Amino acid sequence: MCGIAGLYHRAGAPIDRDTLARMNAAIVHRGPDDDGFYFDGPVGLAFRRLSIIDLKGGHQPLSNEDQSVWVVFNGEIYNFKMLREDLMKRGHSFATDSDTEVIVHLYEEYGFDFVNHLRGMFAIGLYDQKRDQLLLVRDPFGIKPLYYTVLDDVIGFGSEMKSLLEIPGISRDVNRESFWHYLTFQYVPDPNTMVTSIKKLRPAHMLIIRGRDVVEKSYQHMTFEPRERPIESYIEETLDVLRDSVKVHMNSDVQRGAFLSSGVDSSAIVALLKELEDVQTFTVGFEGAGGQSEIAYARETASLLGTVHRDTIVSASEYLAALPRLIYQQDDPVADPSAIALYFVSQLASQYVTVVLSGEGADELFGGYTIYREPLSLRMFDYLPMSMRRNLGQVAKFIPEGTKGRSYLMRGSKKISERFFGNANLFTEDEKRAFAVEPRSMIRSTEITAPHYERASGLDDVTKMQYIDLHTWLPGDILMKADKMTMANSLELRVPFLDREVFRVARQIPASYRMMNGTTKYVLRQAVKSLLPEPVYTRKKLGFPVPTRAWLRNEHYAFARDLILQSDVPDLFDKDLVLQMLEDHKSGKKDNARKIWAIVIFLLWHDIYISRRRPFISEIPVSVHRRRASEDIKVTV
Known part of the structure; x- marks a missing residue:
C-alpha cells in the first residue's frame, strides 16, 4: 500500500x-x-x-x-x-x-x-x-x-x-x-x-x-449473471470462497487487525481471521443520539469471538475540530458522515497495526441494503400498464406530504431507472433548481446512471440496483472514503469481499436467494451462520453511525450557519435558501440533515481547495504514528 x-x-x-x-x-x-x-x-x-x-x-x-x-x-x-x-x-x-x-x-x-x-x-x-x-x-x-x-x-x-x-x-x-x-x-x-x-x-x-x-x-465488465441452482450449493460455495479470500488477504510481513462494526459483514471477516490467528479489532462510536450503540454491539461481538478489542468515542467538538483536515484528505468532497468515523477508527488502529481487514463490498455483492427490497414491495405495480402507474403518480402529488401511502404511490408510478440512482439520493432535480444554479450544459441524474441501466437491461430490478451501486456508489463513496481515511493514517485497508473469486460466486446468486425470508443477503447470512453467535448474524447493520441529525440542531448548528453565511459561491447556489433549510432542520420542521451536511462539506472543500481561505491545512502535520519518512529524494536514472 x-x-x-x-x-x-x-x-x-x-x-x-x-x-x-x-x-x-x-x-x-x-x-x-x-x-x-x-x-x-x-x-x-x-x-x-x-x-x-x-x-x-x-x-x-x-x-x-x-x-x-x-x-x-x-x-x-x-x-x-x-x-x-x-x-x-x-x-x-x-x-x-x-x-x-x-x-x-x-x-x-x-x-x-x-x-x-x-x-x-x-x-x-x-x-x-x-x-x-x-x-x-x-x-x-x-x-x-x-x-x-x-x-x-x-x-x-x-x-x-x-x-x-x-x-x-x-x-x-x-x-x-x-x-x-x-x-x-x-x-x-x-x-x-x-x-x-x-x-x-x-x-x-x-x-x-x-x-x-x-x-x-x-x-x-463487472456484471451479475444469476443462475438457478440449489441454494445449499451457494451457501457452501460462499463460505468456502470467503475463507479462501480472507486467507490470501492476510499476506503481509507486518501486524494485522480488523475493523469491527455491529453487522454481519465485518463480524464474518473477524471470525474467519480468528480461525487463522489471534485478532486485534477496532471500533469507533460517537457521543449523543445513540451514537455509542455501535461501541456496545462491537464490544459484545469482540467478547463472543475472543478478540483483543479497542475502541474510541468521539465527541461533537472533536469531530468538528478534525473536519477541515479530513476534508483536505478526501480530495473530492464526499458528504458521507461515516467517512469521518473511518478516520477516527483508522487513527486508533494505526497505533497498533499496519494492515486492517474490513467488510466493505458485502452489501453490493450479496444484496445487503434494505432499499434492495423495494422492488419486492412494489411488485403489485408490475401488473399495471405504465400509463395507469403514471396516473397514480400524478394523483399522489395532490396528497399532502407525509401522508401514509403517498410515497408508496409516487415510487410505484416510476420505473426503477427513474427512482433509483444509488444508495444516496439527496436532492431531486426540482429541489436542486429551487436553490442551486443549473449549469447550461446540464445533464440530469438519470443520464448519469442510464448507461449502467442499459448494460444491466437483462437483469431483474433487484439485481439492477446492485449493478448500479457496484458501478457508482461503491467506488464513488464507499471505497473512496475508505482509501482516503485509512491512508491519512498510513494504514492499509484490505477488503476480502471485493475479491474476484468472491465475486465469481456472488454474481451467480439469484435475487430470490439474496432477498429471502424477510431479510437481505440471505445466502451470506446462512454461509457465516456457523461462525457467528445468533445475535450477531441477525443484527441490523449500523456501520459506524454518526449523530449528524442531532448535532446539526445543537452542537454543530452555529458552525454550519456561520460557514453558509461566510460562503462566497453566488454562481452555485442561493445561501439564503440554504440557511432556511438549516433553520427548518433546527426547528424540527424538516429533517434536512443529509442535505445540509452535503453543503457544509462542499463549502469546507471549496475553502480549502478553491478559494484557499484555510491555508493552515498545508501546515497540519501528517498523522503518522509509527515512523517518519526520509525527505531525501532518491533518483534512479
Whole structure:
C-alpha cells in the first residue's frame, strides 16, 4: 500500500523534477517508510512506500532486467507468488520477492492483457521505454484511486488529486456539472472530479498514452449473471470462497487487525481471521443520539469471538475540530458522515497495526441494503400498464406530504431507472433548481446512471440496483472514503469481499436467494451462520453511525450557519435558501440533515481547495504514528 505519482511530457521535453518532487511530497501520508523516483527525459515516476511485503526488497519505481519497462504501483496483488512461479517457468528472472516486480514481467509476457491475471487491488503507472508508452490501470472494483490530468503538453497522474494540483498552471475551477450531480449522489460520479481539469480513471479501465494520443479502454465488465441452482450449493460455495479470500488477504510481513462494526459483514471477516490467528479489532462510536450503540454491539461481538478489542468515542467538538483536515484528505468532497468515523477508527488502529481487514463490498455483492427490497414491495405495480402507474403518480402529488401511502404511490408510478440512482439520493432535480444554479450544459441524474441501466437491461430490478451501486456508489463513496481515511493514517485497508473469486460466486446468486425470508443477503447470512453467535448474524447493520441529525440542531448548528453565511459561491447556489433549510432542520420542521451536511462539506472543500481561505491545512502535520519518512529524494536514472 503506497502512493504513486507521475508526469509525461507529450512533446518529448524533459519533465520538471522539482514539480514531481512536490507531487510526491503531497502524499507522504500514503507512504512514510520510503520514497523513490525514476526520470527518463519526458517521463518521471514517483513513489511513496508503506512497507507491507518484502520489507527489504520492495523499493519502487521498479524495472525489468534491461530497464526498458518501469512501474509504480499502489495496492496488493494477492496471487503474486503463483504468478511469479509461472513466469519463472516461462524464463523470467526476478531480483526481488515483491508483488510489484510480477506486474512488470506479466506486462512483458501478456501485454495489455496482464491486468486480467491479477487478483488484488491496484492503481498502476507503467512506462514502456521502447514504445514511449505510459499505461495507467485501475482495479476492477475501484478499491484504489487513480487521478489524472491532460494538459496541453503534460499529462500528470497520482493516487490523490492534491498531487496533481502541484503541477504549475493547472486550473482550480469548480466543475459545475460535478457540483450539480454531487447534490444528488453525495459524491462526484466517475470519471469527473469537482475540479474541471482533473479526472478519475474509472474502475476496470486503463489509459494508454503515446505522445499526444490518449485512449481510455475498458478491460473487464463487472456484471451479475444469476443462475438457478440449489441454494445449499451457494451457501457452501460462499463460505468456502470467503475463507479462501480472507486467507490470501492476510499476506503481509507486518501486524494485522480488523475493523469491527455491529453487522454481519465485518463480524464474518473477524471470525474467519480468528480461525487463522489471534485478532486485534477496532471500533469507533460517537457521543449523543445513540451514537455509542455501535461501541456496545462491537464490544459484545469482540467478547463472543475472543478478540483483543479497542475502541474510541468521539465527541461533537472533536469531530468538528478534525473536519477541515479530513476534508483536505478526501480530495473530492464526499458528504458521507461515516467517512469521518473511518478516520477516527483508522487513527486508533494505526497505533497498533499496519494492515486492517474490513467488510466493505458485502452489501453490493450479496444484496445487503434494505432499499434492495423495494422492488419486492412494489411488485403489485408490475401488473399495471405504465400509463395507469403514471396516473397514480400524478394523483399522489395532490396528497399532502407525509401522508401514509403517498410515497408508496409516487415510487410505484416510476420505473426503477427513474427512482433509483444509488444508495444516496439527496436532492431531486426540482429541489436542486429551487436553490442551486443549473449549469447550461446540464445533464440530469438519470443520464448519469442510464448507461449502467442499459448494460444491466437483462437483469431483474433487484439485481439492477446492485449493478448500479457496484458501478457508482461503491467506488464513488464507499471505497473512496475508505482509501482516503485509512491512508491519512498510513494504514492499509484490505477488503476480502471485493475479491474476484468472491465475486465469481456472488454474481451467480439469484435475487430470490439474496432477498429471502424477510431479510437481505440471505445466502451470506446462512454461509457465516456457523461462525457467528445468533445475535450477531441477525443484527441490523449500523456501520459506524454518526449523530449528524442531532448535532446539526445543537452542537454543530452555529458552525454550519456561520460557514453558509461566510460562503462566497453566488454562481452555485442561493445561501439564503440554504440557511432556511438549516433553520427548518433546527426547528424540527424538516429533517434536512443529509442535505445540509452535503453543503457544509462542499463549502469546507471549496475553502480549502478553491478559494484557499484555510491555508493552515498545508501546515497540519501528517498523522503518522509509527515512523517518519526520509525527505531525501532518491533518483534512479
